[in-house]
Amino acid sequence: xxxxxxIVSTLIFWLIVAGFWLADFLTLPKPVAPISVIAGLxxxxxxxxxxxxxxxxxxxxxxxxxxxYDITPYLPDHPTEPEIIQxxxxxxxxxxxxxxxxxxxxxxxxxxxxxKYRAGKWAE
Numbered sequence: 001x002x003x004x005x006x007i008v009s010t011l012i013f014w015l016i017v018a019g020f021w022l023a024d025f026l027t028l029p030k031p032v033a034p035i036s037v038i039a040g041l042x043x044x045x046x047x048x049x050x051x052x053x054x055x056x057x058x059x060x061x062x063x064x065x066x067x068x069y070d071i072t073p074y075l076p077d078h079p080t081e082p083e084i085i086q087x088x089x090x091x092x093x094x095x096x097x098x099x100x101x102x103x104x105x106x107x108x109x110x111x112x113x114x115x116k117y118r119a120g121k122w123a124e
Contacts, residue, residue: 044120051122055090057082062093063122070119092122 046068054061060072062085075082088096098105106114 045123046120047123051092052090057086057089060086060089061119062088062091062097064092064094064097064114066122068119068122069114069117071114071117074113074117 051061051063057075060075061068061070078085100106
C-alpha cells in the first residue's frame with residue numbers, strides 16, 4: 001500500500017514539474033525585430049550628443065552594446081523599482097545590463113524583450 005502511494009505521488013510530482021516546465025517554455029517571448037528591420041529601412045544612428053537628452057522616467061533611452069533602446073514604455077513593467085533603472089537613462093548602460101544585481105547578467109528572455117524597444121544604433 002505504501003509503495004503504491006509513493007509511486008503515485010512521485011508520478012504526480014514529476015507531472016506537475018513537467019507541466020511548469022512546458023508552460024514556461026511555451027510562454028517564452030518570440031524574438032521581435034526592430035520596426036526598421038521589418039520595414040526594410042536602414043536602422044537610425046544616434047550620436048553621443050542625442051542620448052543624454054532622454055534621461056527622465058517619462059523619456060528613458062539607454063545605449064547597450066552599440067544599440068539604442070527606448071525603454072520608456074517598459075519602465076512600469078520592470079520587475080524592480082524604476083529608481084534602479086532611472087540613473088542609467090540617457091547613458092551608455094552596457095555594464096549595468098551585464099552586471100545587474102550582484103554581477104549576474106540578464107536572462108536570455110530579458111535580451112529578447114529588450115529587442116522590442118530597440119530604436120537604432122549608437123555612434124560611439
